[in-house]
Amino acid sequence: MNEGAVKSAGARRPGRPRTASESDARERLLDEAERLFAEHGFYGVTVRDVTRAAGVDVALAHYHFGAKRGLFDAVFLRRAEILNADRLLALEAARADAAPDEPTVETVIQAFVGPVLARWASGDPGWKSYCALVAQVNNTPSWGGKTMTRYFDPVVQRFINALRQALPDLAEADLFWSYHFLSGALTLTLAETGRIDLLSAGVARSGDHDAVMARMPRFFAAGFHALARKD
């Protein structure tokens, strides 16, 4: 008999029939890769780390995803699509609520940060990891900008347009820099490094979704408006 896979991490039910496409080993590889990449970065994780955590042979990762980078891209793509759909829905809802007016700056920001913060605070550790991963990529100089652009900026452009309509007096450069500030604050929040806990001696807690949601839209709406004022 097969005596490999000594410490199988899987909850694999042996009797259940399964079609080829719904392999749960593949899903487990994605989950473990997500967790490990988020914690240690792309180069800080080996393919063997991932396959060991998933309880499968190292060759299986290459069978499903090709090279190591393919595995990373698959991880990054999986939830990006969900997040983009969430955001577009939230933007449309904000537009519907405000009709026949355009939604306010604060409402647009809420539609932008709300979906990701909700997933982040949902209790699903997969989403927590994914958010931390995005934060790291967004601050990676060599290939982070291009990666973020590719996966997220088509939707981001829609939000930029909505912000532009809400702030007709804001210069174009101001608009993009303001979004840039928002993006940096959001990703640092999602990184959840624990620094704010230490700095504030516990007054503010890294994972406090409600605290962020209560402050971020108002804080950044004020910033956008401040740059729009010409004085």
Added chain:
Amino acid sequence: MNEGAVKSAGARRPGRPRTASESDARERLLDEAERLFAEHGFYGVTVRDVTRAAGVDVALAHYHFGAKRGLFDAVFLRRAEILNADRLLALEAARADAAPDEPTVETVIQAFVGPVLARWASGDPGWKSYCALVAQVNNTPSWGGKTMTRYFDPVVQRFINALRQALPDLAEADLFWSYHFLSGALTLTLAETGRIDLLSAGVARSGDHDAVMARMPRFFAAGFHALARKD
């Protein structure tokens, strides 16, 4: 004769006498490590990458810095001390300018971001790399928070105090979250990933120090004030 070190990167002047302690190979190792760590992260760079770039043998890195992590820490510490001193000086200058009043929120923010943005835009590639490195560490979940706290937060606390004095009505949690937002925006700026260039089709440029300095203090001062308003 020695035929190693084929492509020596050094501008080593052969005639100059030098005491043991001012070895420029050591300095070159720090410079190259800084550049490479900033670009690819800690795990994305091998000790051999660094020594090859510095034009020295791989064993020399271990002689000067012990393990790989020692090299990284030496890189991180070198400019942290300079930056902290810069910031304290700027804070004192702001206080002196405002005396006998307390400096405004916008002035304190200026004293916080001004020194690092000035170094960042100074044209010294070493400082550019260092800033990108800090950005990456600040967004690293596993050990980033602790590292930032250790090297920077003693000085940050002084700025927090100054902000507290400028905004007596701001609740403590609001104060720390506001700083957190500022920190995220600043580090994403320093990361200089080029994403904003792509997103704005060139209207905003990643490395544009003047653009950031002209917007950041006003933008974030407005954010701080917005959370202080109780409505």
Added chain:
DNA sequence: AGATATATTCAACGTTCGTTGAACGCGCGA
């Protein structure tokens, strides 16, 4: 049941990793 396709493991490849002990060169104080 037998054939077929997909999923997974086995075993190994060549390379590169971080690290180390010993030797070497050389300026400087005795």
Added chain:
DNA sequence: TCGCGCGTTCAACGAACGTTGAATATATCT
């Protein structure tokens, strides 16, 4: 001038790396 200490190179260790071709197990189809 001798030797001593520091900076540096040499040569190599064992381990771990990403990747691969072939063998094996499992599920589906005829």
